[in-house]
Amino acid sequence: MSTPSGNRSARRTASLILIAFGLLIPALSLIPLGSIWLWQNGYLLYWTGFALAAVLAVYLAQRRLLPKAPEIAEETPATAAAEEAATRPDPGWSPLEEQAWMDVQALASRTDPARITTTGGLLKLGQDAIETVAKRLHPGRSDPLWQFTTPEALAIIERVSRKLRVFMLESIPFGDRLTIAQVRALYRRRGLLETAERVYDVWRVIRLANPATAAVQEAREQLSKAMMQWGRDAVTRRLMEIYVAEIGRAAIDLYGGRLRVTSAALAAHVSDETAADQAAMSQIRAEPLRILVAGQTGVGKSSLVNALATEVKAATDTLPATSAFTAYVLEREGFPAAFLIDSPGIGTDPKMLDELMERAADCDLVLWVVAAHRADREIDRKALETLRLHFAARLNRRRPPLILVTTHIDRLRPFGEWNPPYALLSDDREKARNIRDAVSAASADLGFAADETVPVSLLDPGAPYNVEQLWQRIADALPEAMRAQLLRCLHDLKDKWTWKSVWSQASGAGRAIAGSFKKEPARSGRPS
CATH class of the missing domain: 3.40.50.300 (P-loop containing nucleotide triphosphate hydrolases)
Known part of the structure; x- marks a missing residue:
């Protein structure tokens, strides 16, 4: 049953969407109307030439300024520090764990960013990072991937889930509003993007009726695409390195046995x-x-x-x-x-x-x-x-x-x-x-x-x-x-194993079994 606060939220969201469409449609209508006006008055070729020159100027400026990335990083010390911390080894690691971290860094440096364009490639890259760490920390085992306990597996799931929740809330637009049903609907309609690309390709053929305008627009679009591809590759490479580093860090904690020990036990250990x-x-x-x-x-x-x-x-x-x-x-x-x-x-x-x-x-x-x-x-x-x-x-x-x-x-x-x-x-x-x-x-x-x-x-x-x-x-x-x-x-x-811990675990199991009998409802009537 819907609540009054939920209805108010839905109405507010709907009104914002309608307002956005009301402002967006008139603005978008200027694109075809303005193009028609430029064509009728003979200014279309001049405008496309100016647009081409502007894109070229921005492209050259980006090529010139991109090597100065360290200066940009100095202007945003918090972001730079966060990225550096994500790829920096933990000072409390052992020499063997530091060797595993170097293996993870080497994997990230030799991996082609094109591997993570698909979900399968992303999962395979994560699996490679985990296997790299497992083989380094358990070199003498034939099954290094399975050298962890069930509580450790639950601990790593809890840790990753907590980080994913923060990422969804802070880095995904409307991440706190999207439902699983909406995400599934978007995924099912992903083919619309391919349809739009095919329609645009047809438009590129039709506009060849005016060869001069088509040539200028095609050159401008290719320059824009090259510039965007260049920036996208740099961002993809950085994201891939952070992704591999985070998985490697979690794997080192898992296979190094750190998740086997709770913080409370470590703080109280003598x-x-x-x-x-x-x-x-x-x-x-x-x-x-x-x-x-x-x-x-x-x-x-x-x-x-x-x-x-x-x-x-x-x-x-x-x-x-x-x-x-x-x-x-x-x-x-x-x-x-x-x-x-x-x-x-x-x-x-x-x-x-x-x-x-x-x-x-x-x-x-x-x-x-x-x-x-x-x-x-x-x-x-x-x-x-x-x-x-x-x-x-x-x-x-x-x-x-x-x-x-x-x-x-x-x-x-x-x-x-x-x-x-x-x-x-x-x-x-x-x-x-x-x-x-x-x-x-x-x-x-x-x-x-x-x-x-x-x-x-x-x-x-x-x-x-x-x-x-x-x-x-x-x-x-x-x-x-x-x-x-x-x-x-x-x-x-x-590695500490005592009869006291075994007795404590057995007592806990006994209490759980006894509790399940107490919660079982009483049966009435005879069995048929």
Whole structure:
């Protein structure tokens, strides 16, 4: 039954259509009437020549201005930013997912825009993008296209449907008014366009009765068609790239297992390692950053932990060295929740190195500590090489950012001099020069860039030197560390299988079955 508001809306729409026709028909009638007047007064040839010249001028102006597309993009930063974001990789992706994204970009660049002129071509292009991602993320499977769960499939349908709804409401004229019946009617009448084109072709033959006018009009139309085709190809290419990129992005999330984990579960997730550390400290909070402090014995790891974790101290006064991996709460204003993991000194024992790799895989940032006055770095070099190879072989994870901390710079020559601060870039004192040389040598030996190395002195526990610069370097590495943390949590959650979750799912199924019996209506009478 129609409502009064619906009737008012229908009447308003009908009146707008009638007004539009009332204004449009008189305007359209000027085209044939004006052409007749021009022909009767002998001006038709001049007018067509002027029209041809105008179209040619616009065509040449467009050819000249089209290469300046970046300037146009600067005038519309919001649109340019939106298009750039659509084709930019997600900073939280793993190296393997970034490789899949490069495959998607390559597919878009080598695809002919003519492929998407039909619905079949559009669907085939989308299928190619999905297959490209599936094969990259599941290379060892014979059926990579089906490596997702039913909840993941429902999640991707929900996501795409939500985006399509916004597109229909914001980018399709009358998208909020068109009914499915109207769309079907338009589709059934699509043959009218072909009929109109055939009628126009007949008109082109008839107008050859006036060859001069017909030639000028034909040339003008061909120029207009070429100009429109040129612009249409550029727009089609851009739309195709965005289309492929959006499908590829959704496929990466699907086959990468990101849709297997809900946002609520990720926000509340606490790893087993952190839970064990928190249980010892009687604290419960969401997953913090985990920062590993590693290096040989006697280089000042525990002293560095003391300098950073001011609220909770490591037991350097009672123990000569850390004998086990020990977690400490790192609290600093403006800094996210974090644990500092102090580690035993590494040596030549392979088991010790294996344990260090396991701990590093559970951390998001690594502070590697070496003594500036010691040259025995072969153990550090082998351990760092093992760490880099460990993560290079795991493309579904990001390697935690590495920061090299050179301690004991106060023990460099001249031994009796220690008068900080030192401007290491410009100070000409011998101590400053030796600190620069020691930092440069340690960075070169262990494969660190100059901006990844920070010299510190922990001689005075109450006023450690250059620790603020280390804090700044840690802050600079935070975005990469948080990306590593995200992938660590996703990897931990999506493969987590416990009897508790199975029992919860079984209980839910039982409640659903019991509810269906309760809703079943009572039967009356005897069966016939």
